[in-house]
Amino acid sequence: MLKQNYPLLVGLLLTLSTAAIAAEKPQNFTRADLAAASTLRERALVDSTAFALVESLTTEVGPRPAGSPGDKAGVVWALREMRRLGFANVRTLEAVVPHWERGEADFQVLSPFPQSMPSLALGGSVGTGNAGIEADGVMVKDLEALAALPPGAVKDKIVFFSNRMERTRDGSGYGKAVPVRAAGPSAAAALGAAAIVIRSISTSDSRFPHTGALRYTNAAPRIPALAISNPDADALVRQFESGKPVRVKLKSSSRDLPPMRSANVIGEIPGTDLANEIVILGAHLDSWDPGVGALDDGAGVAIMMGVAKLIHDLDARPRRTIRVVLFANEEFGTSGSQAYLAANEAEAARHVLGFEADFGAGPVWRLSSRVDPKQLPVVEQIFRALAPLKLARGDNEARGGADLEGLGKLGMPILSPDLDGTNYFDVHHTANDTLAQVDPQALRQSVAAFATAVWLGAQYSGSWERVTTDKPPRR
Numbered sequence: 001m002l003k004q005n006y007p008l009l010v011g012l013l014l015t016l017s018t019a020a021i022a023a024e025k026p027q028n029f030t031r032a033d034l035a036a037a038s039t040l041r042e043r044a045l046v047d048s049t050a051f052a053l054v055e056s057l058t059t060e061v062g063p064r065p066a067g068s069p070g071d072k073a074g075v076v077w078a079l080r081e082m083r084r085l086g087f088a089n090v091r092t093l094e095a096v097v098p099h100w101e102r103g104e105a106d107f108q109v110l111s112p113f114p115q116s117m118p119s120l121a122l123g124g125s126v127g128t129g130n131a132g133i134e135a136d137g138v139m140v141k142d143l144e145a146l147a148a149l150p151p152g153a154v155k156d157k158i159v160f161f162s163n164r165m166e167r168t169r170d171g172s173g174y175g176k177a178v179p180v181r182a183a184g185p186s187a188a189a190a191l192g193a194a195a196i197v198i199r200s201i202s203t204s205d206s207r208f209p210h211t212g213a214l215r216y217t218n219a220a221p222r223i224p225a226l227a228i229s230n231p232d233a234d235a236l237v238r239q240f241e242s243g244k245p246v247r248v249k250l251k252s253s254s255r256d257l258p259p260m261r262s263a264n265v266i267g268e269i270p271g272t273d274l275a276n277e278i279v280i281l282g283a284h285l286d287s288w289d290p291g292v293g294a295l296d297d298g299a300g301v302a303i304m305m306g307v308a309k310l311i312h313d314l315d316a317r318p319r320r321t322i323r324v325v326l327f328a329n330e331e332f333g334t335s336g337s338q339a340y341l342a343a344n345e346a347e348a349a350r351h352v353l354g355f356e357a358d359f360g361a362g363p364v365w366r367l368s369s370r371v372d373p374k375q376l377p378v379v380e381q382i383f384r385a386l387a388p389l390k391l392a393r394g395d396n397e398a399r400g401g402a403d404l405e406g407l408g409k410l411g412m413p414i415l416s417p418d419l420d421g422t423n424y425f426d427v428h429h430t431a432n433d434t435l436a437q438v439d440p441q442a443l444r445q446s447v448a449a450f451a452t453a454v455w456l457g458a459q460y461s462g463s464w465e466r467v468t469t470d471k472p473p474r475r
């Protein structure tokens, strides 16, 4: 008997001591606010608003690359849906976006063992002209290996970057691998290369290649750049390892067109006594073109709109204004968030707390933050309100995402319910980024985590301090 009752007794003592500690703490949230947080969390777990939104966006609009007809249709869709959901102050904020057309890509290994491999141009790549480019191949692992080659080693050659991205839950593998995609073309061109081919920045074992933006510098000629999938990259590595000369040919009809007008789409749940303070919920409306942008970032759009809708439907009103911003053109230079920052320069400090969802459809597995260290106990209390979702507690070096980076640099605190990225890069920026990749239950759980944290962030009884550290956030 005694043995059986012992855990109960310890549990009771722990409860009493936890209650005693809690009583000493400043009251960061009212009892009603904490109760509303539970209500939101429970409603979110059975709510299908977010899934219906990503279904509608991917079905009715489809791919949304900057400057395309899909980009325009996405803006119209977002305005319509925000109004339908009952958001206030629904409006657009214009952003000028680059307009690049992918065209067709073709990649052939001519020797030693002829093979055709599916390929995609990297975003922004110049085309090759009709004749294509045929040259000897040079294989290097990454940018460091390229820089270590003897002078002239890649002159007039096609450079193949073979490095494989590592699978991680927090996406850190992407951050390590992606410099080849962004900087590889100009780095190789500066050494005289004619073109480059990269192993997709992807963890997939499918033959869907992965696209994404490159960044030409003005110091080197602009050379074409394609990506091939992991299995094809493996096959190409084996061809190089045969020791025989490798000759390849690539062709791409990519081209630049004049910049276009697009827009960020904004909607709000107005605050009450602290309405002047903004809790910003960011996601991006654009996508790459091979898929329909379900995970990147239709899911993020849906999560943020789903969160705002649940808060809108509460009996209570938020104290601070909750502003959903669906940014234009995150993928190809973040011109949407730059336009937002420029338009809100004088009001940057009114953005007191930021959330961003740009890492797939969940589930959320961790709560990270970037707040003034003095306010970590507030984050801790928000974390406790998330307890039924069984999250891990992350560090205080959260980044948010690319679209909130500018506001973050200006000192805006970030709360980051971290989406699980373990399988995200199997699909990200590929033709396989479709609705089939969105797990409705994981999406609901993500909405639950975000809704709880957003609500409590908007209700916090103190004021959110600016973040003053110079230490850059974790990538």
Ligand SMILES: [Zn+2]
Binding pocket: 284, 296, 297, 330, 358, 359
């Ligand atoms: Zn994205």
